[in-house]
Amino acid sequence: YTFAPPEIDVAVGNELFLDSHTPKFEEDSEFFVYAFTAEFASSRDFEPVRFYIFNNKALFEAERNTFLDTTWQWIFTLCIALLIFIIIGISLVLLPVRKLIDEISQASSGHKRQLESRYPVEFDSLKQSINGLLQTEAAQRARYKNSLGDLAHSLKTPLAVASGTSGLPAEVNEALQQIDRIIKRQLKRASAGKSGWQHAIDILPVLYKLADAMDKVYQDKALTIELEMDEDTQFKGDETDFMELCGNLLDNACKAANNKIIVSASKCAGWLTIKVEDDGPGIPDDKKVLLLERGTRLDTYTEGHGIGMALAADLVSIYEGRMLIEDSSLGGARIVIQFPNHE
Numbered sequence: 001y002t003f004a005p006p007e008i009d010v011a012v013g014n015e016l017f018l019d020s021h022t023p024k025f026e027e028d029s030e031f032f033v034y035a036f037t038a039e040f041a042s043s044r045d046f047e048p049v050r051f052y053i054f055n056n057k058a059l060f061e062a063e064r065n066t067f068l069d070t071t072w073q074w075i076f077t078l079c080i081a082l083l084i085f086i087i088i089g090i091s092l093v094l095l096p097v098r099k100l101i102d103e104i105s106q107a108s109s110g111h112k113r114q115l116e117s118r119y120p121v122e123f124d125s126l127k128q129s130i131n132g133l134l135q136t137e138a139a140q141r142a143r144y145k146n147s148l149g150d151l152a153h154s155l156k157t158p159l160a161v162a163s164g165t166s167g168l169p170a171e172v173n174e175a176l177q178q179i180d181r182i183i184k185r186q187l188k189r190a191s192a193g194k195s196g197w198q199h200a201i202d203i204l205p206v207l208y209k210l211a212d213a214m215d216k217v218y219q220d221k222a223l224t225i226e227l228e229m230d231e232d233t234q235f236k237g238d239e240t241d242f243m244e245l246c247g248n249l250l251d252n253a254c255k256a257a258n259n260k261i262i263v264s265a266s267k268c269a270g271w272l273t274i275k276v277e278d279d280g281p282g283i284p285d286d287k288k289v290l291l292l293e294r295g296t297r298l299d300t301y302t303e304g305h306g307i308g309m310a311l312a313a314d315l316v317s318i319y320e321g322r323m324l325i326e327d328s329s330l331g332g333a334r335i336v337i338q339f340p341n342h343e
Contacts, residue, residue: 256280
């Protein structure tokens with residue numbers, strides 16, 4: 001390169017650096033300029049001598065870009081490392097909480113009777129409180145059912161003695177039988193109950209057992225009982241309660257049916273829906289609400305719904321469900337029961 005001396009006036013002993021922010025600097029120049037003026041003695045006087053140093057901008061920009069790229073790479077790497085560290089730290093801190101939640105879920109579904117895992121010292125009091133609650137709840141339920149069983153046994157003997165007494169008027173025998181039915185219903189209603197710490201049961205095996213039992217009881221009618229549902233359909237509650245509920249519905253359907261009964265189950269929109277329908281004479285519209293509310297005996301069912309339908313309605317209500325009576329496509333009645341499907 002050939003450089004012409006810049007038109008820069010620098011006093012003796014001073015220096016000047018010219019870049020893009022200096023007023024007299026040419027922005028399109030390819031170089032930075034460093035100027036310095038010194039005096040040297042000559043034969044006659046001191047003469048000023050100006051020095052100019054040129055530095056290529058391209059080299060500077062390349063170094064600066066390399067520095068910036070390296071800096072951003074380290075910042076990005078540091079951010080990723082910090083993010084990973086934070087995620088791992090939060091996961092380790094919350095691990096005991098997740099473990100506790102999982103054990104509580106298992107206890108609520110009936111897979112565990114108490115919390116057994118080891119937790120940090122801070123969770124010991126919470127673990128002990130939850131275990132105490134579970135033990136107390138289980139003990140109360142056991143005592144409650146035992147007391148009801150004792151009560152039923154205590155009432156059974158006097159009623160049997162009274163009913164077996166000869167010479168009683170017919171109306172007295174009928175009253176004693178009514179008392180016996182009422183006691184059975186109320187004891188069953190009191191002992192049944194929805195608990196948040198129960199294991200979900202598969203309903204298909206239960207319905208198979210009930211269908212086999214109904215085939216034997218009503219073998220003279222040669223009924224066809226069809227079950228339409230998935231094998232993994234489950235009911236969250238007591239198996240005895242579910243068998244009692246479906247047993248009453250199937251029994252009523254068998255009494256009314258001429259040839260065919262269909263039992264179906266499905267899960268939809270957060271509800272477990274079970275339908276029992278028959279091809280019998282059906283239930284009049286003006287009797288449907290009355291039957292659900294009071295267990296009224298209907299003449300269309302020769303042996304009567306009676307206490308069976310009332311108990312079914314009670315069980316559905318206890319499990320926070322709902323019960324409907326509709327007309328079946330088979331020509332008879334369709335009983336629909338629905339339970340909240342909490343999973």
